[in-house]
Amino acid sequence: MAGKAKAMGKKAGNRLKPVRTDPLxxxxxxxxxxxxxxxxxxxxxxxxxxxxxxxxxxxxxxxxxxxxxxxxxPTGPSSDATRNPPISSRPATTTKGPNAPSPGPxxxxxxxxxxxxxxxxxxxxxxxxxxxxxxxxxxxxxxxxxxxxxxxxxxxxxxxxxxLIDTLHRSSYPLPESELREFITYLILDYACREDNMIAAFELRAHARRRYEFQSKTVDRLLSALLQDNWFVFWKVRNGVDSYMRNVINWAGDRVRRQALKAVGSAYINVEASWVLEGCTGENGWTWERLVETEKIGWEKEGEKIIIKRPKRKPEKKLDPITESAKP
Structure with a gap:
């Protein structure tokens, strides 16, 4: 009996799968x-x-x-995924079948x-x-x-x-010049685009110029565009940089798009749809339906025209029944 129990215990132990721990x-x-x-x-x-x-x-x-x-x-008030990680650890796909990818986070x-x-x-x-x-x-x-x-x-x-900039960049062990310029650029753009703090952005640029001889035409053009509400230059700069800079600049994208639409709405009666979709959003992928849904626009689209406001018709003058001329 003891041998049988021992064998059964061994089989039960073999069925227990080892716990896999994530090395991270x-x-x-x-x-x-x-x-x-x-x-x-x-x-x-x-x-x-x-x-x-x-x-x-x-x-x-x-x-x-x-x-x-x-x-x-996930995004929230702090956008802090390290303090608010995704709740679900379900696989990214639930597709079944012989060719389905293996499950994972x-x-x-x-x-x-x-x-x-x-x-x-x-x-x-x-x-x-x-x-x-x-x-x-x-x-x-x-x-x-x-x-x-x-x-x-x-x-x-x-x-x-x-x-990285204030502590790890040391005179005895400096960062390569290209990397130092790269990371200063990110920080200036973050002040200007995400925090909407133009004073901090200009102060950091001035400090970096004095201390590190920092120069960047891209930063100069973008700060100028934001300061002057020049959405045309903003989108041109944004579309001409690498993915790292673009991701930081994108924090200002919604703000610039709305400012552009506001300016167009106050200056025009009607405009070409393509001009609004590309010029105000800075991208080719926007549709009129998406723009209306995102920005809650009350404008109307007729063919390739966007009708921003319709001119009011003047009331028709009534004719005098005796003279059949318009009354004054």
Whole structure:
């Protein structure tokens, strides 16, 4: 009996599947008391390599529509997915059949996990500053900024930009000139486009010019366009930059589009539909139905014309029944 029970226990044990743990979740936050792993530089490097590998896998998995995957994080009053990660961890697809892709986390969940992992690593790098090589810290923060900008996640990229420029860029170990200019640009554009704080943007540009000899025609043109409500130049600049800068500039997109529509509405009676759809939105993909739905416009479309306002008809003058002439 004992042998039979032992055999049954062995079979039951074999049926228990090992618990799979996500390597990115195997460590905690230093700020929450987890001092066991990420304060060692060798383990920091290994953890960073895992993050990079997962990010590359994420990009490969969603290569057909990477922009949508990168924009999948939930938004809220703080837009902070590291404090408010996606609730659902269901697979991104529920398609069944022999050719269905293997189940996995949704794009939003995976992206949130990557941002959380980068935050853990950044905390560890700061806590072990005296023992962590500066070049490694710089690489972590450079990568973190770029991923967070593509994910449109300011709580990750704004503090990282400040720390990278103000602390990790040192006279003894400076960032490459091209990277320093890149990250100063992001911070200036974030002030101007997301925070709508033109004073802070101009002050940072002036400070960067004095301290770092910073120059950027793109930044100059964009700040000027925002200051003058010149939506034509704004969209031209926005459409001519790379995806990182475009993602930061996009924070001002709704504001500029609405300002453009307001200006058109006050200046014209009717306009060409194509001019409104492309000139005011800065993109080719907008339809009239989408614009009406988004901006709650009360204008009417007749053929290829947009009727903004219809001129009021003058009341007809009544004829005098005796003279059959118009009464004065």
């Amino acid at each position: 979740e195997s460590v905690g936050f230093v700020s929450k008391g987890d001092h066991n792993l990420l304060l060692d530089h060798k383990l920091q490097q290994e953890y960073f390599d895992k993050i990079v590998e997962r990010y590359l896998s994420f990009c490969a998995h969603y290569d057909k529509d990477l922009d949508a995957a990168m924009a999948s994080l 949704s794009a939003a969940t995976e992206l949130s996990n990557l941002l959380l992992a980068l935050r853990k690593l950044r905390e560890a790098v700061i806590s072990s500053d005296s023992r962590t090589p500066v070049d490694f810290s710089q690489r972590v923060y450079v990568f973190s900024v770029r991923v967070a900008i593509l994910a449109q996640h300011p709580p990750s990229y704004v503090p990282s930009l400040h720390y």
